Amino acid sequence: MSVEGCISLRPNDMKNAGMVTGEIEIKAVKLERLAKAETPAIPVYRSSQDELPSEELRLQHRVLDLRREELQRNLQLRHRLALECRNHMDALGFLEIETPILTKPTPEGARDYLVPSRIHHGEFYALPQSPQIYKQLCMAAGFDRYFQIARCFRDEDLRADRQPEFTQIDIEASFVTPADIMKWVEGLMGVLSSHFPNVEIQAPFDVITFAEAMERFGTDRPDLRYSLEIEDWTATLRNCGSNILMSAVGEGGRVRGIVIKDGSRLSRKYLDQLQQEVKEGGSKGLLWVKRTFEGGSGPLSGHMEDESYAAMGMEPGDLALVSAGSDTITSTTLSIARASVVRKLKIRKEKSHAWLWVIDFPIFGVESNGDFVANHHPFVMPVHQDAALMEDEPESVRGMAYDLVYNGVEFGSGSIRNHDPSMQRMIFKTLGLNDEEIDSKFGFLLKTLSSGTPPHGGIALGVDRIVAEFVNALSLRDVIAFPKTTAARGLLEGCPISLQDKDLSELGLTRSSEISESREME
RNA sequence: GGGGCUGUAGCUCAGCUGGUUAGAGUGCCGGUCUGUCACACCGGAGGUCGCGGGUUCGAGUCCCGUCAGCCCCGCCA
Numbered sequence: 001m002s003v004e005g006c007i008s009l010r011p012n013d014m015k016n017a018g019m020v021t022g023e024i025e026i027k028a029v030k031l032e033r034l035a036k037a038e039t040p041a042i043p044v045y046r047s048s049q050d051e052l053p054s055e056e057l058r059l060q061h062r063v064l065d066l067r068r069e070e071l072q073r074n075l076q077l078r079h080r081l082a083l084e085c086r087n088h089m090d091a092l093g094f095l096e097i098e099t100p101i102l103t104k105p106t107p108e109g110a111r112d113y114l115v116p117s118r119i120h121h122g123e124f125y126a127l128p129q130s131p132q133i134y135k136q137l138c139m140a141a142g143f144d145r146y147f148q149i150a151r152c153f154r155d156e157d158l159r160a161d162r163q164p165e166f167t168q169i170d171i172e173a174s175f176v177t178p179a180d181i182m183k184w185v186e187g188l189m190g191v192l193s194s195h196f197p198n199v200e201i202q203a204p205f206d207v208i209t210f211a212e213a214m215e216r217f218g219t220d221r222p223d224l225r226y227s228l229e230i231e232d233w234t235a236t237l238r239n240c241g242s243n244i245l246m247s248a249v250g251e252g253g254r255v256r257g258i259v260i261k262d263g264s265r266l267s268r269k270y271l272d273q274l275q276q277e278v279k280e281g282g283s284k285g286l287l288w289v290k291r292t293f294e295g296g297s298g299p300l301s302g303h304m305e306d307e308s309y310a311a312m313g314m315e316p317g318d319l320a321l322v323s324a325g326s327d328t329i330t331s332t333t334l335s336i337a338r339a340s341v342v343r344k345l346k347i348r349k350e351k352s353h354a355w356l357w358v359i360d361f362p363i364f365g366v367e368s369n370g371d372f373v374a375n376h377h378p379f380v381m382p383v384h385q386d387a388a389l390m391e392d393e394p395e396s397v398r399g400m401a402y403d404l405v406y407n408g409v410e411f412g413s414g415s416i417r418n419h420d421p422s423m424q425r426m427i428f429k430t431l432g433l434n435d436e437e438i439d440s441k442f443g444f445l446l447k448t449l450s451s452g453t454p455p456h457g458g459i460a461l462g463v464d465r466i467v468a469e470f471v472n473a474l475s476l477r478d479v480i481a482f483p484k485t486t487a488a489r490g491l492l493e494g495c496p497i498s499l500q501d502k503d504l505s506e507l508g509l510t511r512s513s514e515i516s517e518s519r520e521m522e
Numbered sequence: 523g524g525g526g527c528u529g530u531a532g533c534u535c536a537g538c539u540g541g542u543u544a545g546a547g548u549g550c551c552g553g554u555c556u557g558u559c560a561c562a563c564c565g566g567a568g569g570u571c572g573c574g575g576g577u578u579c580g581a582g583u584c585c586c587g588u589c590a591g592c593c594c595c596g597c598c599a
Contacts, residue, residue, distance in 0.1 A: 010557090011557080013557095014557060014558080014559090016558095016559060018559085019559070022559080039532070039549075039550065040532090040533095041532065041533080042532085042533065043532095043533065043534095043548085043549075046533095046548095046560095047548095047560050048560095049560095050533090050534070050548080050560095051533090051534050051535085052534090053533060053534075054528090054529085054533090054534090054591070054592090055591065055592065056529090056590070056591045056592085057533080057591095059591085106599085108599050109598080109599030110597085110598055110599070111597090111598085129598095129599080130599095132599090154598065155598095156597055156598040157523090157596080157597060157598075158598090159593085159594080159598085160592085160593070160594095162598070280525080280526090280594065280595065281594090281595080282595070282596090365599095373599070374599045375599075376599060377599040378599065379599090431599090475592095485590085485591065485592085486591075486592065486593085487590080487591080489590090489591095491590095491591090
């Protein structure tokens with residue numbers, strides 16, 4: 001509507017303090033209807049106690065959903081964050097350089113989204129999983145400080161915190177140490193978070209090593225708002241008489257666990273449910289014992305002595321959650337249990353904002369079949385004192401890598417890169433690539449490194465996750481204007497769709513017989 | 523690829539161990555009222571119970587399959 005008239009004060013007894021414009025009204029002299037609207041399929045203006053329509057409908061009618069105040073605000077804040085990011089990086093002398101969207105498929109890592117070439121039948125581009133290699137090429141090209149707010153694409157199954165296309169603040173600089181990058185990012189996060197009233201920041205952030213994070217919290221992205229820590233009770237409990245614990249220790253495992261002060265109030269029902277939770281997370285199970293004034297209860301209580309309670313720091317009323325086996329198993333189990341108990345008991349936060357750097361990640365992970373895979377990506381430079389282990393003990397080689405974690409959410413991940421082509425080639429070989437494969441997939445990178453590339457490193461920060469966390473959104477979908485569903489569909493526009501045969505043949509593609517003709521677009 | 527939850531009026535939901543004509547709130551349409559702001563009051567329309575098959579005298583309800591959404595495992599360098 002277009003309304004012309006005089007703004008005037010409402011009569012005193014008709015003012016409404018609950019409305020922004022509750023004190024005034026317009027004495028209209030002219031009314032014009034600018035556009036007609038059908039009754040909306042989903043309510044746009046709803047009272048606060050009304051339930052939201054189902055997410056399926058909200059995504060189908062995304063335009064209407066986006067009119068909601070909450071989403072308007074989320075996208076405004078997202079804009080503010082991007083703008084401030086550009087200003088801040090510019091002030092630090094960083095150049096925003098665009099990198100290709102049509103790129104080369106990579107053999108490592110996530111599945112690529114592929115784009116068939118019309119001009120070269122049978123050949124494909126890939127959408128970038130990240131601008132990683134391009135930003136390294138920028139370093140070699142002499143742009144010493146690069147950044148980009150870049151769209152990335154990964155064709156993997158989705159989660160609440162994963163979209164098939166997502167946005168990163170991508171940063172790379174030459175002649176830097178991890179400390180330089182960390183300092184820049186701390187400054188950047190300070191500027192960005194200042195626009196979000198419920199986020200606070202204090203630099204420098206805490207730093208712990210990957211090994212320490214796994215030992216104390218069982219995860220590489222611990223939520224340090226809570227202090228509950230994992231302890232090693234192998235010595236205390238190895239001879240306690242429990243078959244489960246003794247056999248796990250006999251096989252070289254450890255006994256680890258968490259003491260929950262006053263945890264006895266957790267019900268049997270909840271502890272059974274917690275069993276289920278850790279099993280779904282891939283664990284075998286979880287033992288527990290409650291210390292009482294009379295003695296104890298729970299699966300382990302029969303094996304507990306007063307001395308063992310004391311050694312574990314348990315007082316009457318406390319609960320211990322215990323896991324035994326390989327570090328991988330106990331870490332997974334206890335980190336899931338830790339997060340669950342914190343939620344259940346609404347344990348008081350030590351602080352509201354836990355910023356953390358996790359450093360010294362192992363470069364390689366080991367698959368169940370013994371193959372090595374890159375933990376982050378294959379371009380991480382080994383820490384100096386570990387470089388000698390590359391040949392004989394690659395699993396022990398730590399990388400000059402750093403993850404940024406806020407309240408248990410991974411915001412970003414970065415590293416110093418290999419600018420030495422021979423080290424880079426050795427890493428590719430450890431990952432199982434032969435020289436021929438290395439040259440065909442990454443020849444252009446190695447050739448660049450051989451042309452004299454400055455030492456360099458950087459980081460990539462997940463914009464969607466950062467905004468989602470800063471506005472307290474339950475899902476990435478609430479901070480993205482037009483997100484995809486968990487099956488990677490766009491419900492508003494209706495994608496993906498099947499194509500007609502003539503469209504396919506122009507691209508040199510033919511329909512597989514397995515895909516029925518009925519799927520063909522009319 | 524696997525597991526779980528959900529799918530009933532435009533929207534949010536109820537619908538028991540299978541049983542007559544599937545309900546409520548809200549929205550929508552018509553009317554009354556006209557200083558309202560979740561207006562109030564009166565009246566009305568509106569359902570392929572996601573879709574397909576099966577069991578049964580009878581299916582919203584039970585079984586099988588399938589589609590869609592959400593959550594999780596695998597996967598995500």
